[in-house]
Amino acid sequence: MVKRSREDEDVEVVRRSPKRQRSITLDRLSKLSDELVLRVLSYLPVPQLTVCARLSRKYNTLAGDNQLWKQQYYDRFVKPRASKIVSGDAGDITSRALRWGADEHSHNKLGARTTWKRQYRLRQNWTRGQATVSEIPVSVEASVPPVILQMHAGIVYVADMGGLRAWSTKAGRKMVAQTSFESSESSSPTALSVDTNHSQTTSRVVVGFENGAFGVYDLDREGALFFHLYSHPASSSGVIATAAISWPFVVTMTATQSLSLYRFKRHTTKGTQPEALDPPILMHSLKSRSVWPPLSTSLRRTSTTITISIAYSLPTYLSGWTVGLQEVRVSSRGDFLSSRVASAIEQHYRPLAFAAPPLVSHLPLPVIGPLATSTATELRHIHSKPTSLSYTHPYMLVSHPDNTLTLYLVTSTDDILSISAGSRLWGHTSSVSGAHVGGRGKAVSVSRRGDELRVWELEGGFASTAAKKRLAAGELSIQIRSSSRPATAPEWEMDLRSQPLSTKPLGSCATESQFTDKSDLTLTRGWIGFDEENVVLLKEQCQGRQALVVYDFT
Known part of the structure; x- marks a missing residue:
């Protein structure tokens, strides 16, 4: 046998056990400056951006940059909204959008710097109807008459026979302040309004009463105190059904359809406590004979005029009920300028009676008499x-x-006041007891039992073809869910969604000091309110005990 040479043996060893070549990957990204990394991250979608935030502390900081999330917020929410705005020049929308994106110092209503990642998460939760739920006990006994509520700037104002209280919807859900009513205001409160244009540290509130009196209060949010400023004596006009305040003007409307506009003198503060107000001047007192509840009163001010708006229900011939609106314009000096009225249907015309599908189809058709013809069909549409x-x-x-x-859209100019034909909204599976709409078209509605809440995006109305398709397909609303994360949610969306709050159950119906399960709570009077972060409901238990249910989208 011929002996192999060492060279052959070496070649064989090399062939049998080749050495692995370690791949060398150059970390080029870490050598880039933070400015260049931010530039790269700006091209990533939200799912990849949230993944980068988990890589290291450095990338967590860079991926959370406020300007990155501002652009993401703009692309996801502002651009689609701008496309719905009716404008004669599309380029004008683009220019306004670019000016918005170039704003380097955006602040919220309270003056604080906007955190755009938090805003993105907030809007994302609103879009998906995802919220955490907590409850605030209001009363352990039945309230007769029912409590009156209003919501503004994260505070819920509650008025009942026990006085005026303010609850915070922020973390902790604690009572901010409370006070008793004056002796002249000893009757039941029937109306409540908050001045939405007041200062950032105080809130001004007007409360109307059953005997026709009303009172003005200030809430010092920093000092957590209510200050009583003025009590108006009882009036022979009767119960105050609704009120509105835009300082220094207050408007009240009684159940007998008497409208009164008051003007207070400029308010001064002496030390830490505001001084009592002098009696107001009654600028105008008007009488109506066509206003039916439910109704809503509001004040809009400009530098020279005051506009009082009264929206109300209106009975009509054969078409049942529709809505009307009256606007009263007064100069800032008190001179009466004009009064005009509009309704959703014109005189001698009944579009709603035939435009909508049958609304009371359970009514039987008479087989004899004059109603056996076209009138019977009309009755089905009442x-x-x-x-x-x-x-x-x-x-x-x-x-x-x-x-x-x-939904109705109101057109109010110097020459025209009109209400569009109504557009029916479907989505609820049980009777709707309350709804509230904001200025940008976002609305929230609740069923009678309070177990079905829906968020509606109504901005722009239904003039466009896309909006009509969404209306026909029933895609205008999203049902609010109380769970924190659905099983099918992607991982990056879970990262953006807030975790559920740990809330304790409020007890059972047999316990005197606690509430029952949520399924035993029934809605009281259909009151519902919302702001940018929360939706708040008033629910009543089987024995009359009441609680505020807060849906938190943060």
Whole structure:
């Protein structure tokens, strides 16, 4: 046998056990400056951006840059909204959008710097109807008459026979302040309004009473105190049904349809406590004979005029019920300028009676008599009386007991006051007891039992073809869910969604000091309110005990 040479053996060893070549990957990204990394991250979608935030502390900081999330917020929410704005020049929309994107110092309403990642998460939760739920006990006994509520700037104002209270919807859900009513205001409160244009540290509130009196209060949010400023004596006009305040003007409307406009003198503060107000001047007192509840009163001010708007229900011939609006314009000096009225249907015309599908199809058709013809068909379309009405210019939203809502758009110029034909909104599976609409077209509605809440995106109305398709397909609303993360949610969306709050159950119906399970709570009077972060409901337990249910989208 021929012996192999060493060279052959070496070649064989090399062939049998070749050495692995370690791949060398150059970390080029770490050598880039933070400015260049931010530039790269700006091209990533949100799912990849949230993944980069988990790589290291450095990338967590860079991927959370405020300007990155501002651009993401703009692309996801502002651009689609701008496309819905009716404008004669599309380039004008683009230019306004670019000016918005170039704003380097955006602040919220309270003056704090906007955190755009938090804003993105907030809007994302609103879009998906995802919220955490907590409850604030209001009363352990039945409230007769029911409590009156308003919501503004994260505070819920509650008025009942026990006095005026303010609850915070922020973390902790604690009572901010409370006070008792004056002796002259000893009757039941029937109306409540908050000045939305007041200062950042105080809130001004007007409370109307059953005996026709009203009182003005200040809430010092920093000092957590209510200050009583003025009590108006009782009036022979009767119960104050609704009130509105835009300082220094206050408007009240009684159940006998008497409208009064008051003007207070400029308010001064002495030390830490505001001084009492002098009696106001009664600028105008008007009488109406066509206003039916439910109704809503609001004040709009300019530098020279005051506009009082009264939105109300209106009975009509054969078409059942519709809505009307009256605007009273007064100069800032008190001179009466004009009064005009509009309704959703014109005189001698009944579009709503035939434009909508049958609303009371359960009515039997008479087989004899004059109603056996066309009138019988009309009876099937009669509109029932609205259960609630919310008006925030230019949107008027009405709820009905047949599981539907109707949206109207109001046009108010110097020459024209008109209300568009109603557009029916479907989505609820039970009777709708309350709804509230905001100025940008976002609305929230709730069922009678309070177990079905829906968020509506109504901005722009239904003039466009896309909006009509969404209306026909029932895609205008999203049902609010209380779970923190659905099983099918992608991982990056879970990262953006807030975790559920750990809340304790409120007890059972048999316990005197606690509430029952959520399924035993029934809605009281259909009150519902919302702001940018929360939706708040008033629910009542089987024995009358009441709680505020807060849906938190942060």
